[in-house]
Amino acid sequence: MSKRLYYEEPYLQEFKGKILEKIKIGGKPALILDNTCFYPTSGGQPNDLGYIQGVSIVDVIEDNEKIIHVLKEGIEEEFGDTVIGKIDWERRFDHMQQHSGQHILSAAFEKLWNAGTVSFNLGDEICTLDIMKDNITSEEVKKAEILSNNIVLENKSIKVYFVYQERANELNLRKIPPQKGDIRIVEIKDFDICACCGTHCGTTGEVGLIKILKWEKRGVKTRLDFICGKRSFKDYYWKNELIKNISNKLTIKETELGEAVERMLEERKETRKELREIKEKLQEYKAKRLIDESSLKDNRIKIISKVFEEDNFQEVRELVQKIINLDESVVVLFGIKSEGAKILFACSRALKYDMNRLIREAGKFIEGRGGGAHNFAQAGGERAEGIEDALNYALEHFQEFII
Ligand SMILES: [Zn+2]
Known part of the structure; x- marks a missing residue:
């Protein structure tokens, strides 16, 4: 059994662990340690990456109570030796921002329209959230975004703790855990309480801007594409650059871009029509000549x-x-x-x-x-x-x- 250091200390980036097993996974060397802060792919959150003894980790897998670290190449250390693990903090913190953002969004939809979360996925670029609500309007999406971002700005604490199964039943959890035994709880103060095994920010302020990019109806559900934190900044950055460049080229104000595009499309339609007529005349002239x-x-x-x-x-x-x-x-x-x-x-x-x-x-x-x-x-x-x-x-x- 591997002790999961990230349960108690999600901000721990470096740790020491003893080798319990050296195995092969898909032909690649892999290690099981007595404790680890590497998060394995589970519950919609992707695995951590990083290094053990300076060797790259290519995957982290959960197998019952064990956490398996798949390495790019073998290491010299043997059973019982202590190794140093270092996680890719940029990637982990990004996952913490996205996952905490997902909890906030899920709670917002539940509070506003009693729309439960069906599933979610934290992708490499875009995260998705499937909620039990169809025909969502732009106004409703905006309302959920405003509530979520207000929760971010209120900088509420996000606490993680374990409770017994019996106590969990009394907590009115947003998500009921499937497993028995101790339940890990993630609680956003006065806003959301949910069973979850993922890694989270310590406060909602760290989540940064939560933005829903688009959404689509999927039967009785709706799939929302969203991003949080640094991803939102990157998205805002390139979109701002793009709009700035286009408005500079067209020498108009950014706020007038919409109207300008409409006008240009209309002009293009007219120009195409004229061009067609001119080509027609030219062909006739060539034919006669x-x-x-x-x-x-x-x-x-x-x-x-x-x-x-x-x-x-x-x-x-x-x-x-x-x-x-x-x-x-x-x-x-x-x-x-x-x-x-x-x-x-x-x-x-x-x-x-x-x-x-x-x-x-x-x-x-x-x-x-x-x-x-x-x-x-x-x-x-x-x-x-x-x-x-x-x-x-x-x-x-x-x-x-x-x-
Ligand atoms: Zn979660």
């Missing part, structure tokens, strides 16, 4: 043949569509080099050439495959240097491909 510049074949069919170097395939497709809609006797033979090798053949609906069969033949020059309708077909391949040959082939032979 290409028809005007086209060469005549057999004094009847207008031929437009062109290789595009940098253009967007979808825009070229739209241009082809425009051309064949504008003119009743045009054949379009396009190649596009910007996205591999692509060819696009089309003709006016009134013409009876089979572009689908033609592109299958011409596609061989770009080692490509494709097809489409009789008046609009496309093919894609790997050989961009074959595009000119594909277009020349099509130009010479399209009259042979009749539907």
Whole structure:
């Protein structure tokens, strides 16, 4: 059995312990000591980290009455030897802030709406609290935050002690413990009394700012994401920097950001609409110019043949569509080099050439495959240097491909 020093002295960072057992956990060396201030993962609170004899701890596990310290590598000391353990205080104090903050929040929801806590988890970045209440409003969240932070500012003492099971039943605990025997109690003066095995701050003031970041309905429950203490400061810091930078860039006051974003979104909608219209006009202009510049074949069919170097395939497709809609006797033979090798053949609906069969033949020059309708077909391949040959082939032979 390992004595849990953190029960009585949560602020103890360094301790001496005797080795009771040296074992292996998942192939890694592990130690069981006669006493320890390393907290094992349990009850929603993650394990402590730190060092034993200067070797990193990778995990701390609870196994009935034993606490197992899993080490990164083995140590020389043997059974009965004394070792020095040192916990990662930054991590532990963070967990103390989050866990005490969770007790305050849980008590606040219970006091305000009789909404009990179902479960909680202290994550690496965000903590979650599931409470028995659905359809929580922003106003209600704000009310719980205000009450919780008032409890922080009142700097109430947080006391930890053990009581017998019988006495625990008389205490009107917020959370009923599952185990028998002595019960560990965490009491926030005149506010909350709860059974808990975790590590806690000595006063509520040390918890720092308690902030609910967001919440979501989960059936009849609600999951709240929250942070406390230094995490709240870090969160406030980056959000403040972000807002400061954005308002500087936009040269407006931080308080006017909301309105400014609304205005910008509206302007963006308008600009997009205008851009669409301008693009449409430009495509029409390009289509007309290409028809005007086209060469005549057999004094009847207008031929437009062109290789595009940098253009967007979808825009070229739209241009082809425009051309064949504008003119009743045009054949379009396009190649596009910007996205591999692509060819696009089309003709006016009134013409009876089979572009689908033609592109299958011409596609061989770009080692490509494709097809489409009789008046609009496309093919894609790997050989961009074959595009000119594909277009020349099509130009010479399209009259042979009749539907
Ligand atoms: Zn607790």
